Amino acid sequence: MKKAFITGITGQDGTYLSKLLVEKGYEVHGGVRRISQSAMARLNALGVADKVQLHEFDLIEPNNLFRVLRDVKVDEFYNLAGQSFVGSSWELPIYTADVGAMGVVRLLDTLRSVHPETRFYQASTSEMFGLVAEVPQSETTRLHPRSPYGVAKTYGHYITMNYRESHGMHASSGILFNHESPLRGTEFVTRKITMHLAALARGGDAPVELGNMDAQRDWGFSGDYVEGMWRMLQQDKADDYVLATGVTTSIRDFFTYAAEALGLNPDWQGEGREEIAVDRKSGRQLMKVNPKFYRPAEVDLLIGDARKAREKLGWEPSVGIRELAEMMARADYDALA
Ligand code: NAP
Ligand code: F7E
Numbered sequence: 001m002k003k004a005f006i007t008g009i010t011g012q013d014g015t016y017l018s019k020l021l022v023e024k025g026y027e028v029h030g031g032v033r034r035i036s037q038s039a040m041a042r043l044n045a046l047g048v049a050d051k052v053q054l055h056e057f058d059l060i061e062p063n064n065l066f067r068v069l070r071d072v073k074v075d076e077f078y079n080l081a082g083q084s085f086v087g088s089s090w091e092l093p094i095y096t097a098d099v100g101a102m103g104v105v106r107l108l109d110t111l112r113s114v115h116p117e118t119r120f121y122q123a124s125t126s127e128m129f130g131l132v133a134e135v136p137q138s139e140t141t142r143l144h145p146r147s148p149y150g151v152a153k154t155y156g157h158y159i160t161m162n163y164r165e166s167h168g169m170h171a172s173s174g175i176l177f178n179h180e181s182p183l184r185g186t187e188f189v190t191r192k193i194t195m196h197l198a199a200l201a202r203g204g205d206a207p208v209e210l211g212n213m214d215a216q217r218d219w220g221f222s223g224d225y226v227e228g229m230w231r232m233l234q235q236d237k238a239d240d241y242v243l244a245t246g247v248t249t250s251i252r253d254f255f256t257y258a259a260e261a262l263g264l265n266p267d268w269q270g271e272g273r274e275e276i277a278v279d280r281k282s283g284r285q286l287m288k289v290n291p292k293f294y295r296p297a298e299v300d301l302l303i304g305d306a307r308k309a310r311e312k313l314g315w316e317p318s319v320g321i322r323e324l325a326e327m328m329a330r331a332d333y334d335a336l337a
């Protein structure tokens with residue numbers, strides 16, 4: 001039986017990856033940090049909470065990390081932990097870097113000392129492309145991160161390559177474009193939209209307040225992306241791969257798709273800070289812009305070229321953008337029944 005360790009096991013991707021690995025017959029271990037409430041909601045939702053072994057773990061605590069990695073010897077190590085909300089990274093730049101940058105080298109250097117043969121996956125991100133140097137973005141596109149989050153992840157990406165090249169470790173970096181699900185954190189724009197639209201569809205009257213409606217993202221489904229992570233660690237040679245759908249969608253269009261899935265029909269009025277959406281049937285206001293959600297520096301357009309993953313890993317996304325918006329909106333609507 002193969003063994004795997006997942007940092008960030010309580011997060012969106014950690015939960016989908018746990019389910020995938022349990023189904024593949026792995027013994028799955030995960031790191032959980034101490035918080036004031038139970039963090040098991042997602043693992044319970046996918047029915048894997050009692051099928052994984054959890055260890056008290058924090059990426060900013062070096063001795064804790066050393067003990068856990070030494071004692072839990074695994075074949076595959078997936079580093080998914082992080083302060084993953086870009087918006088908070090301007091307010092928490094040092095913490096974001098401590099987890100997202102220094103946390104990665106703490107892990108790699110500990111593994112190098114205790115179990116250098118362990119295969120390592122680093123959760124890198126399309127946020128590293130930031131002010132994009134080309135369209136679409138691939139493994140060879142020049143990096144220009146636009147947030148403290150993107151900068152921290154860029155260090156994590158390069159240090160992963162460096163441990164592969166310097167110490168011969170099987171360390172791979174997945175450059176993943178945005179991926180969502182009904183388990184997505186509620187502060188991210190897709191889930192924020194689907195939760196508010198579900199409340200509106202159930203008769204609520206509070207419009208959702210959003211920021212930049214023109215940003216475009218390449219959105220896929222988390223369940224597909226964790227399959228790609230696993231495939232990376234099954235390769236003989238470690239490498240870096242983009243995972244993306246190759247389709248980009250504006251925040252406005254995602255909103256429309258999710259609204260339509262719930263029988264709402266947004267009419268877009270005004271521009272910029274004055275933009276609103278009104279339901280054509282009921283006349284209720286569904287959305288208004290609040291500049292408080294604008295970012296100090298924006299990533300305007302992301303669209304990924306995942307040809308390498310398709311050719312070398314045989315990986316394909318299975319969920320398109322309309323299906324994703326509908327899946328999330330329906331799940332939030334059903335949760336309010
Ligand atoms: P998520 O839902 O925010 O989960 C993050 C996980 O990291 C949670 O389990 C969290 O624990 C844990 N964590 C945070 N700080 C930690 C620390 N100091 N020590 C140990 N664990 C800590 O994120 P996700 O969407 O699943 O993403 C997984 C990883 O992929 C993240 O590193 C993210 O930056 C990266 N990524 C995500 C996307 C995407 O679109 N989802 C795209 C590219 C890359 P708690 O439950 O206690 O908060
Ligand atoms: O923002 C715009 C916002 O917070 C998407 C993380 O998983 O993917 C994610 O980062 C876009 C941005 O995700 C609101 O300005 C408008 O342009 O959902 P988001 P993100 O920043 O793309 C990458 C790949 C990661 O690696 C990250 O970990 O939506 N936007 N209005 C808004 N965004 C939010 N959150 N809230 C709004 O009200």
